[in-house]
Structure formats: C-alpha cells, structure tokens
Amino acid sequence: MPNPTAAMLVIGDEILSGRTRDANLHHLAQQFTAAGIDLAEARVVADDHDTIVAAVNALRARYDIVVTSGGIGPTHDDITADAIAAAFGADIDVREDARALMAAHYAQTGRELNEARLRMARIPDGAELIENEVSAAPGFILGNVYVMAGVPSVFNAMLARVLPTLNTGTPLLSASVRVERAEGDIAGPLRDLAKEYGDLAFGSYPFRDGDVYGANVVVRGTDKARIDSATARLSEMFA
Amino acid sequence: MPNPTAAMLVIGDEILSGRTRDANLHHLAQQFTAAGIDLAEARVVADDHDTIVAAVNALRARYDIVVTSGGIGPTHDDITADAIAAAFGADIDVREDARALMAAHYAQTGRELNEARLRMARIPDGAELIENEVSAAPGFILGNVYVMAGVPSVFNAMLARVLPTLNTGTPLLSASVRVERAEGDIAGPLRDLAKEYGDLAFGSYPFRDGDVYGANVVVRGTDKARIDSATARLSEMFA
Numbered sequence: 001m002p003n004p005t006a007a008m009l010v011i012g013d014e015i016l017s018g019r020t021r022d023a024n025l026h027h028l029a030q031q032f033t034a035a036g037i038d039l040a041e042a043r044v045v046a047d048d049h050d051t052i053v054a055a056v057n058a059l060r061a062r063y064d065i066v067v068t069s070g071g072i073g074p075t076h077d078d079i080t081a082d083a084i085a086a087a088f089g090a091d092i093d094v095r096e097d098a099r100a101l102m103a104a105h106y107a108q109t110g111r112e113l114n115e116a117r118l119r120m121a122r123i124p125d126g127a128e129l130i131e132n133e134v135s136a137a138p139g140f141i142l143g144n145v146y147v148m149a150g151v152p153s154v155f156n157a158m159l160a161r162v163l164p165t166l167n168t169g170t171p172l173l174s175a176s177v178r179v180e181r182a183e184g185d186i187a188g189p190l191r192d193l194a195k196e197y198g199d200l201a202f203g204s205y206p207f208r209d210g211d212v213y214g215a216n217v218v219v220r221g222t223d224k225a226r227i228d229s230a231t232a233r234l235s236e237m238f239a
Numbered sequence: 240m241p242n243p244t245a246a247m248l249v250i251g252d253e254i255l256s257g258r259t260r261d262a263n264l265h266h267l268a269q270q271f272t273a274a275g276i277d278l279a280e281a282r283v284v285a286d287d288h289d290t291i292v293a294a295v296n297a298l299r300a301r302y303d304i305v306v307t308s309g310g311i312g313p314t315h316d317d318i319t320a321d322a323i324a325a326a327f328g329a330d331i332d333v334r335e336d337a338r339a340l341m342a343a344h345y346a347q348t349g350r351e352l353n354e355a356r357l358r359m360a361r362i363p364d365g366a367e368l369i370e371n372e373v374s375a376a377p378g379f380i381l382g383n384v385y386v387m388a389g390v391p392s393v394f395n396a397m398l399a400r401v402l403p404t405l406n407t408g409t410p411l412l413s414a415s416v417r418v419e420r421a422e423g424d425i426a427g428p429l430r431d432l433a434k435e436y437g438d439l440a441f442g443s444y445p446f447r448d449g450d451v452y453g454a455n456v457v458v459r460g461t462d463k464a465r466i467d468s469a470t471a472r473l474s475e476m477f478a
Contacts, residue, residue, distance in 0.1 A: 013440065016279065016281065017411065018278075019442075019444075020444065021265040025261075026254075026260040028257075029257030030257030040255065041255075041282065041285075041290075042283040043283075044264070046279060073422060074423045075443040076426070076429065076430040077443060111423065112423075114424070115427060116423050116430075117423035174256070183313055183355075184351075184355050185353070186314075188353070188355050201252065203286075203316050205253060220256065
C-alpha cells in the first residue's frame with residue numbers, strides 16, 4: 001500500500017511579512033518522514049477568511065491528511081477555527097468539553113476564563129479535540145484536517161498527541177554521503193547511478209566549506225539494504 | 240494604486256522531507272515587505288515535473304509576481320527550468336548568452352564546463368537572464384515568473400539584482416509593543432483598538448519568558464503617524 005499523503009497549511013500574516021520565521025513545517029516534515037507519511041505540499045497563507053477556506057478545501061480534497069498551524073488564539077486576528085468550520089459547512093460555537101478543559105487550567109493558574117479566552121473554546125460541530133498540555137486551549141480534528149496552534153511548543157505537543165493515532169506507512173529512510181568534489185563534476189556519474197537504482201531517490205545539495213566546493217548526496221528509499229548498497233557505490237565513485 | 244502582489248514557490252524534496260530548513264521564504268518576505276510588494280502566498284512542492292507546472296500556472300495567473308527557488312543546479316534532480324518552460328509552452332535549450340556567462344566563470348576557476356554544467360545554461364526561449372555573481376549559473380525571468388537558485392547565498396544575490404527592477408508599492412511599516420500581560424487579558428481592549436484604527440492591521444504574538452506570559456503586539460500599515468499614534472495608545476493601555 002502506498003504511504004498516506006499529507007499537506008501542511010501555515011496560517012499567518014507574520015510569516016508572509018517576514019516578522020516571524022516559521023518553524024513548524026520543518027518539524028512536521030521530519031516527524032512525518034520518520035512515520036512514513038509523505039508530506040507532499042505546504043502552503044503559507046495570510047489571516048484572511050476566504051483565503052483560508054479556499055486553501056483548506058483544495059488541500060483536504062487532494063491529500064489524506066491536512067495539518068494547519070496558527071490562528072487559534074484569543075485575539076481578533078485568530079480566525080482559523082471559524083474558517084475551518086466554514087470550509088466544512090459546519091456550525092461553530094463555544095463547546096462544553098473545550099470550555100471544561102480550559103476552566104480546569106485557568107482555575108489552577110488563577111487567571112480569568114474571560115470572553116476572549118472563551119473564543120479558544122469555539123470548536124466546530126463534529127470535531128474531535130486535540131488536548132494541549134502546554135496551555136490548555138485545544139486544537140481539533142475535523143474530517144481529515146488537523147487544526148493546531150502556531151506557537152512551536154504547543155504545535156509540537158499537539159503533534160506528539162496526534163501522531164500515534166494516524167495511519168502511517170513505510171518510513172522513508174535516507175543516508176547522506178559528503179562528496180568533496182564540485183556538483184558539476186559528479187552530476188554525470190550520479191545520474192547514471194540514479195538510473196541504476198531506480199527504486200531510490202537521489203538528491204544532490206551543494207555546499208561550500210572554505211575553499212572546498214562539494215555536495216551532500218542524499219539517497220532516500222524504504223529498503224535499508226538498497227540504500228546501503230547505493231551509498232557504498234557513491235563512496236567508491238567519489239572518494 | 241494597490242501594491243503589487245506576489246507569491247513564492249519553493250521547489251525541493253529536501254524541504255518536505257525535513258532534511259533542510261528553508262531560509263529563502265523568510266528573506267524574500269522581509270525584502271518584499273520593505274519594498275511594498277505584498278507577499279500573499281507561499282507554496283512548497285516536491286521535485287516533480289507536473290506538480291511544478293501546475294503550481295507555477297496557478298500562481299502566475301493569480302499574482303503579479305511569482306518567485307521560485309530551487310532546482311536549477313547541474314544534477315538530474317534539477318528540473319525547474321524545464322518545468323517552467325513547459326508551464327509557458329516555451330521551448331528550452333542551452334542558450335548562447337547563458338553559456339558565455341558560465342564559460343567565462345569556469346575559464347577563471349579552471350573547472351570544466353562539462354555536459355552537466357551546461358544543463359545550467361538551459362534557458363527557455365524568451366526568458367531574460369538573472370546574473371549570478373556567486374557561481375555564474377544564471378536564473379531567469381519568464382513572463383511574471385522569477386526563477387532563482389535554492390542555495391541561500393545565490394538566492395539572495397539574485398534577489399538583490401532583481402529587486403530594483405520590480406514595480407514596488409508603498410512599503411508596509413510596522414511597530415511592535417511588548418506587553419507583559421497574558422494574551423487572553425488584552426484581547427478585548429485590543430480588538431476595540433483594532434476597530435478604532437481600521438486602516439491598520441494588528442497582530443498579537445504570545446510569548447513566555449520565564450514566568451512572564453506576554454504578547455508582542457504588532458501594528459502594520461503604510462502611515463507612520465497613524466502607527467505611532469496606535470502604539471502610543473497600546474503603551475498607555477497595557478503599560
């Protein structure tokens with residue numbers, strides 16, 4: 001069976017304005033790759049209702065799993081939950097199970113569960129909560145869409161909770177060979193080797209280290225013995 | 240006149256597999272924001288011909304400017320130039336102007352302009368070259384699509400060359416106020432202020448600094464006096 005496919009939707013003006021450098025895509029990519037889920041696409045969009053709705057609907061139709069990050073906090077610019085509900089045509093309001101999680105947390109911390117914070121208990125009908133051990137306000141799952149926080153510590157905690165529940169596939173394995181020869185000098189033989197090992201994917205990533213021009217050649221696939229064989233050949237060829 | 244709109248297309252398996260953390264989106268976002276070009280969307284796709292063609296065609300129809308990064312090196316996995324040509328229905332082959340740039344560079348460095356390196360002189364018919372002072376192999380401009388390298392030092396050099404030639408708009412200015420109160424406690428008054436200053440955009444980005452829960456409130460707009468007025472109000476309200 002082929003691996004499940006996935007897409008990520010990063011929601012936030014702050015990424016597109018250059019204020020913040022996104023960290024969640026890189027983490028999700030590593031976790032999904034290790035789990036055998038093929039992250040096939042990522043999109044970054046602004047905090048705009050119609051834009052989020054369109055992107056969610058495009059991605060959820062095309063991929064098995066869609067993960068969103070950002071826009072589920074207490075302030076007026078946090079509009080993701082309502083946009084996801086609209087994408088599914090679902091009603092949304094403060095939900096008792098989400099409110100209870102947050103009430104327990106705020107009772108402990110002594111902070112007030114005010115109207116703004118209650119916005120974070122707005123959950124679409126039919127969604128399953130993703131608990132948040134960092135700051136209580138939950139994410140949620142609606143259909144094949146996993147709605148998570150943008151703050152990296154919270155995103156990571158939510159992902160850790162969700163990952164064991166996902167259908168996973170055959171993990172993509174990889175190995176890297178550092179070649180201290182310029183990429184243009186290895187490209188011909190590398191192409192031939194890639195043809196010979198048609199079941200593996202070969203990527204070449206150039207680097208410059210002082211006066212040394214080189215490339216990290218990365219071999220990816222699901223069969224460790226084949227990857228070992230290919231990297232041994234690479235080392236012979238380009239030692 | 241409204242600002243020009245732009246999208247970025249990051250091309251590369253290595254980003255989606257988690258091997259590499261993209262750096263070019265963040266740099267482009269900062270440069271475009273300062274130049275008054277609205278970066279409205281970014282996508283990351285794999286090294287797959289049909290996927291790149293579809294993404295380029297979707298984005299170039301929707302935005303004034305599309306910038307791509309990645310996939311223009313000498314190895315077999317570098318397929319961006321051919322995909323861009325296909326997206327435009329343009330022919331592509333080694334072009335004499337690109338070959339001359341590279342021949343001059345390799346004559347200096349003593350490296351061979353071999354068949355693999357000549358792949359980097361494959362330029363679609365009708366495209367304008369983007370010179371590359373770092374490693375000679377050029378990017379190119381076809382229609383409203385700017386095709387640049389994925390290696391950050393080369394991407395940045397190409398962007399610096401292209402930026403002065405773009406139609407730019409009114410730079411988006413921003414100011415940030417650090418508020419040492421939890422986001423949920425400031426959300427109500429912040430929403431009211433955002434309504435009062437309807438010509439500005441207000442973003443709230445929570446942080447935790449030791450025991451302090453706070454938020455950086457960012458005000459964005461094109462009128463410096465209005466931004467100064469709004470940040471003064473924020474400081475009063477949440478000091």
